[in-house]
Amino acid sequence: MCGCATDSDGASQKSAAPPSVENRRSFLAALLGVGSALVGGLLSVPLIRFALFPLLRRTTEVKSSPAGGMTEFSALTEPAMRTIQIELVDGWRKTVSEKAVYVTTDKDGQLRVLTSVCPHLGCTVPWNKEKNQFICPCHGATFTKDGSRVSGPSLRGMDTLESSVQDGQLLVRFQYFRQLVSDKEVIG
Amino acid sequence: MAPTVMHSQTEENNAPIPRQPGVWGWFNRRTGLDALLRTALYEPIPGGARLAYVFGSGLLFIFISQVVTGVFLALYYVPSADHAHTTVAYITKSVTAGSFLRSLHAYGASAMIVVLLLHLSQTYIYGAYKGRRELLWLSGCLLFALVLGMAFTGYLLPWDQRSYFATAVGTNAASEIPWIGESLKRMMRGGTEMGTLTISRFFVAHVFLIPAFIFALVASHIFLFRKAGAAGPSTENPYEPEQKLELFYPRQVLMDLSLTALLIIGLGLLCFFAPMQLGPPANSADAQYIPRPEWYYLPIFQWLKYWHGAASIVGILMIPTVLVLAIVALPFLDRSVERRPWKRPVAMGAYAFVLFALVGLGLRSQYVDKHDAGVAQQLAKQRSEEEEYMHKPFEPELSSASLTAANVALADPLAAKGKTIFEAQSCNACHGDGGVGTAAAPALVGIAAKIPPGQLAQFFEHPTPKMTAGGMPPIDLPADDLKALIAYVESLK
Numbered sequence: 001m002c003g004c005a006t007d008s009d010g011a012s013q014k015s016a017a018p019p020s021v022e023n024r025r026s027f028l029a030a031l032l033g034v035g036s037a038l039v040g041g042l043l044s045v046p047l048i049r050f051a052l053f054p055l056l057r058r059t060t061e062v063k064s065s066p067a068g069g070m071t072e073f074s075a076l077t078e079p080a081m082r083t084i085q086i087e088l089v090d091g092w093r094k095t096v097s098e099k100a101v102y103v104t105t106d107k108d109g110q111l112r113v114l115t116s117v118c119p120h121l122g123c124t125v126p127w128n129k130e131k132n133q134f135i136c137p138c139h140g141a142t143f144t145k146d147g148s149r150v151s152g153p154s155l156r157g158m159d160t161l162e163s164s165v166q167d168g169q170l171l172v173r174f175q176y177f178r179q180l181v182s183d184k185e186v187i188g
Numbered sequence: 189m190a191p192t193v194m195h196s197q198t199e200e201n202n203a204p205i206p207r208q209p210g211v212w213g214w215f216n217r218r219t220g221l222d223a224l225l226r227t228a229l230y231e232p233i234p235g236g237a238r239l240a241y242v243f244g245s246g247l248l249f250i251f252i253s254q255v256v257t258g259v260f261l262a263l264y265y266v267p268s269a270d271h272a273h274t275t276v277a278y279i280t281k282s283v284t285a286g287s288f289l290r291s292l293h294a295y296g297a298s299a300m301i302v303v304l305l306l307h308l309s310q311t312y313i314y315g316a317y318k319g320r321r322e323l324l325w326l327s328g329c330l331l332f333a334l335v336l337g338m339a340f341t342g343y344l345l346p347w348d349q350r351s352y353f354a355t356a357v358g359t360n361a362a363s364e365i366p367w368i369g370e371s372l373k374r375m376m377r378g379g380t381e382m383g384t385l386t387i388s389r390f391f392v393a394h395v396f397l398i399p400a401f402i403f404a405l406v407a408s409h410i411f412l413f414r415k416a417g418a419a420g421p422s423t424e425n426p427y428e429p430e431q432k433l434e435l436f437y438p439r440q441v442l443m444d445l446s447l448t449a450l451l452i453i454g455l456g457l458l459c460f461f462a463p464m465q466l467g468p469p470a471n472s473a474d475a476q477y478i479p480r481p482e483w484y485y486l487p488i489f490q491w492l493k494y495w496h497g498a499a500s501i502v503g504i505l506m507i508p509t510v511l512v513l514a515i516v517a518l519p520f521l522d523r524s525v526e527r528r529p530w531k532r533p534v535a536m537g538a539y540a541f542v543l544f545a546l547v548g549l550g551l552r553s554q555y556v557d558k559h560d561a562g563v564a565q566q567l568a569k570q571r572s573e574e575e576e577y578m579h580k581p582f583e584p585e586l587s588s589a590s591l592t593a594a595n596v597a598l599a600d601p602l603a604a605k606g607k608t609i610f611e612a613q614s615c616n617a618c619h620g621d622g623g624v625g626t627a628a629a630p631a632l633v634g635i636a637a638k639i640p641p642g643q644l645a646q647f648f649e650h651p652t653p654k655m656t657a658g659g660m661p662p663i664d665l666p667a668d669d670l671k672a673l674i675a676y677v678e679s680l681k
Contacts, residue, residue, distance in 0.1 A: 028438055032445070039452065046285035046292075050260055053284045083611075092264070092271075092278035094584040098621055100611075121627035124617040137617045138628035138659065179627075 054091075063087040064164065064171040067103060073111055073170065079104035079127050079134070079145060081116070086174045099174055100124060101161060102134075106146045113163045113172050114147045120154040122179055134158060155182040229437035234420030234429035237440035240314065241418070243307035245444035246451060250300045251406065254338075255399070257293040265345070267391035269384035272347035273469040274585040280466050281582035291459035297339050299455060301484045304335055312518075312539055315527030316419035319426025322519040324412040329516045331405050334398050336484075341394035343482060347387065349570065352470030353479030355390075356382050361492055364504050382472065422527040467574040478566050480557070487549035490556075511542070606676025609669050618659065623680040629658065636678040644674050 123138035141152030279286035363373035378385030495503030618629035625631030
C-alpha cells in the first residue's frame with residue numbers, strides 16, 4: 001500500500017514538485033501505509049479470535065453423567081446396570097440421550113464401568129445371571145464379569161468407560177467405540 | 189503547501205506508465221493498479237480540502253466494517269425462529285470477541301445512519317446536488333433507503349423480545365398503507381403472523397438482496413461523483429468550477445482518515461465498555477411487552493400515532509409520499525446555480541423545518557413514554573429483564589432428538605410401563621435404546637405410521653418368517669404387559 005502510493009506520487013509529480021516536497025510526501029505515504037496496516041492489524045485481532053474460537057476452546061464435548069452414589073456399588077456381586085443420561089454439547093446445542101452402562105469390578109476388586117454396546121456390531125449386551133456372563137443376543141459374543149472377551153465373533157472385550165468419583169457420586173463419561181476391530185478406538 | 193494542479197492533470201494521469209523495475213513493476217504492468225490509485229488519489233477538489241467533505245469516506249468505511257463483521261457473525265448465526273436467538277446468545281456469551289463484534293455490527297448500523305444524515309445534510313446545505321448531479325443525488329437517495337432497509341431487516345435477526353415486537357409493529361405499520369398495505373405486510377412476514385418464515389425473509393433481504401444493491405449503488409455513486417467532479421465550497425459554480433484545485437491526496441485523505449480514526453476509537457470504546465444487550469428470546473404470547481423502535485425510527489413511530497381512520501390516507505400515504513418525492517426530485521426542482529445557503533432561504537427553511545419536525549417527533553415520543561407511569565414502568569421492567577438475561581450464563585439449546593421417546597413415555601403411564609418392559613425383555617439389545625436401531629435389527633422409531641393399529645400385536649406374537657430369520661423371537665407376555673409394550677413402541681417418533 002505505502003510502496004505504491006510512493007511510486008505513483010513520484011511518477012506524477014516529478015516535473016511539478018520540488019524534491020523536498022516529493023520526499024516529504026513519500027514519507028507521508030509510507031507513514032499512512034504503515035499506520036493503516038497497524039490499525040488494520042489491530043482491527044483484525046477480534047475477527048481472528050472470533051473465527052478461531054472453536055480451535056482454542058472445546059465446542060463439542062460429552063459431559064460426565066452421574067451413574068449413582070458410590071454406596072450402591074460397595075458390595076457388588078454381579079454387574080449392576082445403570083441407565084445414564086448423556087449430555088452431548090455441540091456448539092450452541094446439546095443432545096440428551098440415555099444409554100445403559102454396567103458398573104462392575106475388575107480382578108483386583110476395583111470399580112470399572114463398561115458400556116453396554118457390543119464391540120462386535122453394537123447390540124446392547126445383557127448380563128446373564130445363570131451363566132454368570134455377558135451374552136450378546138445378536139451373535140452370541142460372551143464376556144466375563146469384568147468385560148473380558150470369552151468367545152464369539154467380537155474381536156475384543158467390552159469397552160471400559162472413563163469414570164471418576166465426585167461428592168460420593170460415580171461419574172461416567174460415555175463414548176462410542178469403533179466396532180469390528182481388535183483395539184479399542186474412540187469414534188468422533 | 190499542497191500543490192495546485194491545472195486541468196491537464198487528467199491527461200497526465202492517462203499518460204503511459206513508465207516502466208518500473210522489480211516485482212511491483214511486473215505486477216503493475218499487468219494490472220495497471222498504479223494508474224488506478226493515481227486516479228483515486230489525485231481527484232481534484234475545487235477550493236481545496238475541507239473537513240466538511242469527510243462523511244462520504246466515513247460511510248464507505250462503516251459499510252466495509254458492516255460487511256466484514258456481518259460475514260463473521262454468519263459463522264455462528266442460524267436464521268430460524270428456533271435457533272436464531274440461541275445462536276446470537278452463543279455469539280454474545282460464549283464465542284471469544286463475539287459480544288464485541290456483534291456490538292460493532294449493531295452500533296455500526298446506528299453510526300451509519302448518523303454519518304449518512306451528516307453526509308446528506310452537507311450535500312444539501314452546500315448545494316452540492318446542483319450542476320449535472322441529478323443521478324448522483326438519486327443514487328444517494330436510493331442508498332439511504334437501502335441503508336434504512338438494512339437497519340430494519342437486521343434488527344429482527346437476534347429474535348429477542350425487543351427485536352421481535354419492534355418488527356411486529358414495523359410490519360404492522362406497513363399494513364396501514366392503503367390498498368397494498370396488507371399484501372405488503374404478508375409479503376414481508378411470509379404469512380399473516382411473524383414466525384420462522386419472517387426470519388428467513390429478513391435474513392435473505394439483509395444478507396443477499398439489499399447488500400447486492402448497495403454494492404452496485406455505492407459503485408455507481410462513486411462513479412457518478414467522479415464523473416461530475418467534487419462540487420467544492422458553496423461559493424463555487426456547480427457546472428464550471430473556477431476555484432483553485434487541490435488534490436484529494438494528501439490533505440483530504442488525512443481529514444477523511446481522521447474521521448475514520450474517530451469512528452474506530454468511538455465505536456471500539458462503546459463496544460468494549462457498553463456492549464450491545466441481548467434480551468430474552470421472543471415470546472409472542474407476552475401481551476404486556478411494549479415495543480419501541482430504534483432511535484432512528486422513533487420520529488416515524490410517533491408520526492404514525494397521530495393518524496387514524498380516514499385521515500390516515502393523508503398522514504400515512506400522502507404527506508410521506510410528497511416529502512419523499514420532493515427530496516428525490518430535489519435536483520430537478522431546484523435548477524438555480526446559487527449554492528450559498530444564505531441565498532437559499534426556502535431550501536434552508538425547508539431543511540430546518542424537516543429537521544426540527546424529526547427531532548421534535550423523536551423527543552415527543554420519548555417524553556410521552558416518560559410521563560406515562562404505566563408505560564415507563566413496563567419499559568423499565570423490560571430493560572431490567574434484558575440486564576438479567578445478559579447476566580445468565582449461556583444455556584445450549586436442547587436438540588429435538590433429545591429423549592423425545594423418554595418424554596413421551598413420561599407423559600403416558602402405559603408407555604412408561606412399556607419402556608421398562610422394552611428394556612427388561614432386552615428388546616433394546618437389538619433394536620437399540622429408544623428403538624433407534626442397530627446393526628442387528630431395524631429401528632422402531634416411527635413404526636406406528638407404517639403398520640396399521642392392531643397388527644403390531646400380531647407381529648409380536650407371531651413374527652413373520654423374515655423377522656424370525658433376522659433373530660426376532662416371538663414375545664410371550666401377559667396381555668397387559670403386551671399392551672404397554674405396544675403403547676411404548678407406538679410412541680417412538
